[in-house]
Amino acid sequence: MTLLEAHDIRLVLDGRPVLDGVSLSLRAGEVCGLIGPNGAGKSSLMRILAGLRRPDGGTVTLDGRPLPTPPDGATARRLAYLAQDRDIHWPLTVAAVVALGRLPHRGPFRDNGARDSAAVERALTAADCAHLRDRVATTLSGGERARVLLARVLAGEPDILLADEPAASLDPLHQVQVMALLRRLAHDGRKGGSDGRAVLTVLHDLNAAAAWCDRVVMLHAGRVVADGPPHAVLEPDLLRTIYGVGIARGMVDGQPVFVPKR
Amino acid sequence: MTVLTRRHPLALLLPLMAALFVASLSLGASGVSLAGVLADWRANGGTGGGGGTAWVIFTEIRLPRALLGLLVGGALGMAGAALQGMLRNPLAEPAVIGVSPCAALGAVIAFYSGFANRFALALPLGGIAGALVAVALLFALAGRSVGVLTLILAGIALSSFAGAATSLALSLSPNPYALAEIVFWMMGSLADRTMDQVYLAAPFVTAGAALLLSVGPALDALSLGEDTAQSLGFPVGRVGARVVLGTALAVGAAVAVTGAIGFVGLVVPHLLRPLVGHQPRRLLLPSFAGGACLVLAADTALRLGGPRPELKLGVVTALLGAPFFLGLVLSTRRNLA
Numbered sequence: 001m002t003l004l005e006a007h008d009i010r011l012v013l014d015g016r017p018v019l020d021g022v023s024l025s026l027r028a029g030e031v032c033g034l035i036g037p038n039g040a041g042k043s044s045l046m047r048i049l050a051g052l053r054r055p056d057g058g059t060v061t062l063d064g065r066p067l068p069t070p071p072d073g074a075t076a077r078r079l080a081y082l083a084q085d086r087d088i089h090w091p092l093t094v095a096a097v098v099a100l101g102r103l104p105h106r107g108p109f110r111d112n113g114a115r116d117s118a119a120v121e122r123a124l125t126a127a128d129c130a131h132l133r134d135r136v137a138t139t140l141s142g143g144e145r146a147r148v149l150l151a152r153v154l155a156g157e158p159d160i161l162l163a164d165e166p167a168a169s170l171d172p173l174h175q176v177q178v179m180a181l182l183r184r185l186a187h188d189g190r191k192g193g194s195d196g197r198a199v200l201t202v203l204h205d206l207n208a209a210a211a212w213c214d215r216v217v218m219l220h221a222g223r224v225v226a227d228g229p230p231h232a233v234l235e236p237d238l239l240r241t242i243y244g245v246g247i248a249r250g251m252v253d254g255q256p257v258f259v260p261k262r
Numbered sequence: 263m264t265v266l267t268r269r270h271p272l273a274l275l276l277p278l279m280a281a282l283f284v285a286s287l288s289l290g291a292s293g294v295s296l297a298g299v300l301a302d303w304r305a306n307g308g309t310g311g312g313g314g315t316a317w318v319i320f321t322e323i324r325l326p327r328a329l330l331g332l333l334v335g336g337a338l339g340m341a342g343a344a345l346q347g348m349l350r351n352p353l354a355e356p357a358v359i360g361v362s363p364c365a366a367l368g369a370v371i372a373f374y375s376g377f378a379n380r381f382a383l384a385l386p387l388g389g390i391a392g393a394l395v396a397v398a399l400l401f402a403l404a405g406r407s408v409g410v411l412t413l414i415l416a417g418i419a420l421s422s423f424a425g426a427a428t429s430l431a432l433s434l435s436p437n438p439y440a441l442a443e444i445v446f447w448m449m450g451s452l453a454d455r456t457m458d459q460v461y462l463a464a465p466f467v468t469a470g471a472a473l474l475l476s477v478g479p480a481l482d483a484l485s486l487g488e489d490t491a492q493s494l495g496f497p498v499g500r501v502g503a504r505v506v507l508g509t510a511l512a513v514g515a516a517v518a519v520t521g522a523i524g525f526v527g528l529v530v531p532h533l534l535r536p537l538v539g540h541q542p543r544r545l546l547l548p549s550f551a552g553g554a555c556l557v558l559a560a561d562t563a564l565r566l567g568g569p570r571p572e573l574k575l576g577v578v579t580a581l582l583g584a585p586f587f588l589g590l591v592l593s594t595r596r597n598l599a
Contacts, residue, residue, distance in 0.1 A: 076495030087487045089350040090540040
């Protein structure tokens, strides 16, 4: 089932076309990786899909209806966005930061209730930061901060998650944990009758894209140049054209690996 | 600090505010005590007094003064907290967006044009009008969806324009007496105010405070940046507009009745922030109470000084506030180093 759909998106910044006729549909139960070189328009597309920016042309629909831009409360409960920048402006505790993910679920003058606290606890555990709970978020390392902000998004229990480089600057263990978590998030719902959740994530690590994504969309110069299962999209000839560097593909322990050639 | 005050600084601030309010009512140049007021009230049959000196001093001089201290301090403290939350900058205060300088300009124009001499409320009405004009100009300059940077820049432009226009009015002032009156007014004071000014300011301060309280969750969301706040369902432009309007109503009315009282909006949220775990929403109400405490305390303290002419409240808060704030900044810097 298609949850979020972008059709023929165009965006022009300073007279330069950043997105030029991008169409993308995000289906329930899949992790979709968005890859492409720097400046391909990935983050701009993510912001448009999250309702944070109006495109100059084209439409975005959520459940078949136009996406409210900026998002309203009901949209915020359904769709969450994890920004690429990891700003935390006040020295809040980790628990307080993660609790911000519950804001769309509660009234303006209420503190978090029992349901909210339970969701926060689950998110802290899922993102492996329960032990950081009482730490001041601004004093965390980059990788810890990334996990805390991921927990913030998870606490909102969204059906659609748009994550801009959630695994950047994480060590190998936590990178695997985060990608496995996104995959679980998307797939778990499938078992229980519903269609599951949709995850769209910007990635630079081709190995992670191949290992964890159900589908990969490749963006280059504001256009979608490939959209399909990882093994079809992550194809050496295409990668060389897009990235401008030869990339060797091999198999190690049954897992595809990509190495840029010298 | 006990667990109770750490969790709920209001548990400390509200009794303190009440105590300072009573202190403000009981102290003054005349030496009338609250017991004397009560005796006077009883002697007149408990029907609201009939003209005893103590009763008149109480209702005509001290009550408006204490109530205005409460309202004005609260407005300044809460607006400071809301602005710091929205701009995510601990140095923000009501003057940053140009509201208080424009309110002061409005009042000065009322003075200068002579309206202030014709009817008593012209001065505060001029101040409120100045604050509202400031908001209109801010929205015109920064656009209807108020971005943080444009807001600060437009505020700085407004502030310097209002400052220059005020200086112009002063330099063109027809007589030295009027000049002195304007200058003294601008220094900020709670002295010699009437209940009329309380009645005028109270609805604006209340409406402004309600507007500022309503954006509490949005201010929390803004701790993670504008994009994240928007994605959580808080349109940043509308939040900014509410904060600006709320500040203009509350602080505009405060400045209009008392003149400029500096540093309260800057220092109070800064002091209280660690007590609420740095959460912008939870800072709002304590900052109202804290601002009220500071202004009531300063105003009561300067009355204890005794000899006339009385020191101006705005001068006292700035004199005490500036070194205190500098100390705070230096200690923060040491913590960071």
